[in-house]
Amino acid sequence: MTMKKTFSILTLSFVITLFAWGQETEQRPQTILDEVVAVVGKNIILQSDIETQYLQYRMQGYIEGSSSTIKCDILKKVIFQKLLLNQADIDSIVVSPVQVEQELDRRFRYYISQFGSQEKLEEYYHKPVDQFKEEMREMIGEQILQQDVQSEITKNVTITPKEIKAFYKAMPADSLPLINxxxxxxxxxxxxxISTAEKLKVKEKLLTLRNRILKGESFSTLAILYSEDPGSAKKGGELGMYGRGELYPEFEAVAYGLKEGEISGIVETEAGYHIIQMIEKKDNFINVRHILLRPKISPIELQKAxxxxxxxxxxxxxxxxxxxxxxxxxxxxxxxxxxxxxxxxxxxxxxxxxxxxxxxxxxxxxxxxxxxxxxxxxxxxxxxxxxxxxxxxxxxxxPHKANMKQDYDIIQKATINKKKQEVIDEWVKIRAAKTYIHISDKYSNCSYFDIWQSK
CATH class of the missing domain: 3.10.50.40 (Chitinase A; domain 3)
Structure with missing residues (x-):
């Protein structure tokens, strides 16, 4: 399997995996005398950027293709990403620190869930989450910008049933994917x-904790000791940055009304009962701590169900x-x-x-x-x-070869992705001609060297 020769459509899934990032920071080539190998508008591309991605590609098990061919493909992909960043600069598209922090929090909630706990993740990589976030912050900001620009480029792309059918008919029989x-x-x-008595018991315990906090005890410490939200308890109940519509409606309604440091009363959501403390509020984003207690279902009621x-x-x-x-x-x-x-x-x-x-x-x-x-x-x-x-x-x-009757949604998705790809390729052709691009002579063997090189 060789790397794609076209510009892959960027989505948030194109983000480097945590595994790859961990390997990159631990195994970044140390012997390379770094140099600028390309300039795209105001953005530069370093040799170390290419070498790092080449290493990741090989580590993923891909063995086909010469190193020079693969590095040409990598450079082409990175130039595309820099063209998107250059366009974001032209269009004055910006990403706020709050957006970056929110995206970091979202991703690390996922990463932690995959490892089972924050401690296991940190133990595996020998690195605290805060350090990971700091190292990834700039990269995440750039990726959000790239995604925003690409979404703007392809926002008007639509397809008809006729196009889907034509796409399917044009595919050679031996190229149809095998569907598992x-x-x-x-x-x-x-x-x-849940019994009324159990609910009252939980509320009384939560009120006791709230009173202890109001009398001077640490909200964070009590969250670590008592909160039943495994994702936030070990962080002192802190959730990280969230925007409107991302939390339980009842939780949001109370949280957004709190002042910095203020403690809420008891809030009931589908998850259970909470008390909330506001940490900070920026624009429409909030960061809060909470303590969650969940009423327990009795074994008798479970058996009845x-x-x-x-x-x-x-x-x-x-x-x-x-x-x-x-x-x-x-x-x-x-x-x-x-x-x-x-x-x-x-x-x-x-x-x-x-x-x-x-x-x-x-x-x-x-x-x-x-x-x-x-x-x-x-x-x-x-x-x-x-x-x-x-x-x-x-x-x-x-298992079967893809067909219109059983796999229409899959073929539909492939059709619109192909059409978006064509729009992206045409955009790149136009932007590359209008943007200052300089590529080092060491990549003169790449097929696009003379085409893209600014005269």
Missing amino acids: TSYEVAEIVKKPP ANYLDSIRVLIVSDSISFKMAALKFSDGQNRFNDGLIINPNSGNAKFQAEELDPKVFYVIDKLKIGEVSNAVSYTTDDNKEAYRLLKLVNKTA
Whole structure:
């Protein structure tokens, strides 16, 4: 597999992975006498930039292609990125420090979730998260700018069903991608109720903690000791920068009304009960601390939920009610109006490949035939509450070559990406002709050297 010769469409997923960044900072070539190998407008490209990305490419297992060819491709990609930055400068597009901080926080929440804890991440890389963020801050800012410019370039790109069909017909049969086995799964959810006594118990504990803070104890220390939000507790309850619409509505409504240092009363959300302290507010972004306590569901109520779902399953299996109607009438899931279908967050549709499914879900549905419904199985909801659900294997497709009937959404996405790519390529051709570009003679063997070199 060789590197693409065209300019790949940039999305936030084009961001260097944490693994690659860790390797870059640890294994950046030390013996290279650095030099400027290209200038694009006001932006320079260093030899070390090319060498670092070349090293990452080889470390990912790619062995095809000579080093000179791969480095030419890398330089071409970096020139494209610098052209985007140059355009951002021309158009006076700026990224605020708050946006950068918010994006850093978002990414590190994801990275930490992948490692299991902040401590495990830091232990793996021998580096604290704060140092990682500092090293990545400039890169993240540039990537946001590049993404903003590219979104502006492709914002008017649309496709018609006719174009999708034409794209598919133009693909040689041997070039059609192989689609792995996919699954469609539906659910009927039962969330056991929490007793009034349990709720009162949690509120009283939270009020006690609030009073201790008001009397002088540290909010951060009490968050570390008592908060049941695993993501923020070890950071003293601090959430990082968030914008409007990114937190629970009830939480936001209270948080945005707080002054710096002020402590809220008890706030109830789907996650549980909180008290909040404002750290800072910048424009429409806030950074707060919170302590979260979650009321516990009793084992008796959990068993009742399982029994309730098993009784519904009996009705479905005996054809007394359809799964679709049972989901609509009895499910506590928000997808009850969509036949109980579980939506894949990566694609936006109901199809999952095996590796995209929760392993516990796959373990259950892998034993089912199409149309069969499982017994009640326990699971943890998105807001970390215990619940039960029935799972139905709605459909399962065997591995196959992509076709319009089964894979329309995949072909549609490929079509619009191709059209966006064509728009990007044309934009690059125009901008490169209007922008000062100087490329070092050491890259004179690259196919674009004479075309792009400013005269």
